[in-house]
Amino acid sequence: MKHTRIDISEFIERREKLMAQMPENSVALIPANKEVTRSRDTEFLFCQDKDFYYLTGFHEPDALLVLVKTFECETILFCRDKDPLQEVWHGRRVGAEKAQQDFKVDHAYTLDELEQVLPMYINGRDAILFAQGLQEEFDRLVFACLDVLRNGAKQGFSAPTTTIDIRPMISEMRLIKSDAEIAVMREANIISGNAHSRAMRFTEHGTFEYQVEAEILHEFAFNGARAAAYGSIIGGGENATILHYTDNDEVLIDEELLLIDAGAELSGYAADITRTFPVNGKFSEEQAALYQVVLDAQIAAIETIKPGSNFSLANIAAEKVLTEGLLKLGILSGDIDTLIEQRACKKYFIHGLGHWLGLDVHDVGDYQMDENKQQLRSFEPGMVMTIEPGLYIDGEADVEHKWQGLGIRIEDNILVTADGYENLTVNAPKTISDIEAMMANKKN
Structure with a gap:
């Protein structure tokens, strides 16, 4: 190839x-x-x-x-x-x-x-x-x-x-990618997206996290990406609430979620994709509700991306959706405007919204942070970044039991274009219906 x-x-x-x-x-x-x-x-x-x-x-x-x-x-x-x-x-x-x-x-x-x-x-x-x-x-x-x-x-x-x-x-x-670099990164995303789809088809109750990892790495290498861009995260159940979980050695359980953060490195350039899906191929009511909050937040953040915008504006959009969703589900309580102002969702959204992407998975480039750690650098055509909101509720969290042990992250790679953005992560299912449809064709 x-x-x-x-x-x-x-x-x-x-x-x-x-x-x-x-x-x-x-x-x-x-x-x-x-x-x-x-x-x-x-x-x-x-x-x-x-x-x-x-x-x-x-x-x-x-x-x-x-x-x-x-x-x-x-x-x-x-x-x-x-x-x-x-x-x-x-x-x-x-x-x-x-x-x-x-x-x-x-x-x-x-x-x-x-x-x-x-x-x-x-x-x-x-x-x-x-x-x-x-x-x-x-x-x-x-x-x-x-x-x-x-x-x-x-x-x-x-x-x-x-x-x-x-x-x-x-x-x-390095922050501004050339047409040739973008072409390589598109290919890295295609390979990585296919690997995530393969993992969805393969996963079922009783398989081990490392077996899913093997499927992903095989898809990378078989298609010319000999190495992963970083240590793959294959976190089943509560392991998904550990941000950089890489032990990947536990068995997957029927009614739990699996979070996979994995991307190929192709010709030196990294992809960085995260998908979260149910081990048995069907979201429970609670899993679907929390998942949709994260997906809506990701979509809202991506829609802000264009020349002249910045990470701070994308964060505002994502955190608003996350806060509204957590309040509606009863995980947060209080006045919505106050919760948004206090950034209450950060109790469960415990990392940044995204980062530059290129030759390094956390690529170089100044974010131009202000004294409040707001990333104010204006986006320019040729910049590539991840957008990856997530919610992590561990088993000890002071919430209803049905929410405990859920970790969900959705991550795509986004290119800033002259008039907006291009989502390079086009072939890894992420809507609930698309994921469930993909997993209905297990092992095919």
Whole structure:
């Protein structure tokens, strides 16, 4: 199965855009991630540093991108050397020569040349830009290079006198998605939505949470998304009231709900979808009533999304519906206007309404919070976010017994368009009737 791929020309444009923002006579250093040991001599599945990947498309560990801005701009890549012995054990490497050709950088060097060559690109620059504190080993490398230059005045060396955090620049760029990025995220949503549908058809009394997780991960991998974007949450019954429940090891019970928060990662980009449905395929009266409150709140929040709107306005819409619904069901009591003003629904809606989405599931980008923690950043075309209201009433809550142990969240991925929004999560059933219809076709 072929998927949308981002052309190398877009990575070049990103580097050029970043260099245009850099001060004159400066150098930027963006490192790749290192492999992480899982146990002894086995490693976790490698995940590239997202800023490095955003600027290069290069997927090998230990690499380094250097951007130099003087009277002309240069891009330099350091990467692992070709090594037949290592490659026969661990897989092929690109190597410096091919990396220069394939990833369209001006110069490429092996990592063996790093300590000798890197100081020469930093020498004489007025400012150095990097993400200090992100990788301790990389920080030590940078400071060692700076010491070489500071101690080399007699040789005509000089070190930058200004240090700038490069992350805010890249984060702002990543916040607005290109057409190619949006196409990849649409595909990640389709794969993830199919996985949620598959889970609905598979689930029944007596299956285990981990078996449902296996169905989801199979759907991801079989369709080209080898990894989940995050640890899948498969919470049956009261486990659904634990926001980041990932044990996924308990049996599913006939009359309980199952909350699944799972999304695929495709070509580095994340989907993040949550669905909640009855294990036996049929909502009880109480489950349906509470579920509809959450769904109505999600719809109200999504309808606010357009250029110039913001998360704060979406929150106001969602919380109004949640509060009205909880009052109508008798879970809250009091005057509706007072309850809305006091944000009484937050007793059961205990997380934020949504977050930016992209190369990271909780993607980078400033929310522009005010002193009251209201997220006031105006939406712009190309932003992608989650909208995910939920209600969580644990087994000890001071409510009628019929509401205890219910956890419900509904989450879609929303793109801001020029005149409104596009819901990327189009194929994962979320109305009561659609869910029940899907589950009537179990295991088909």
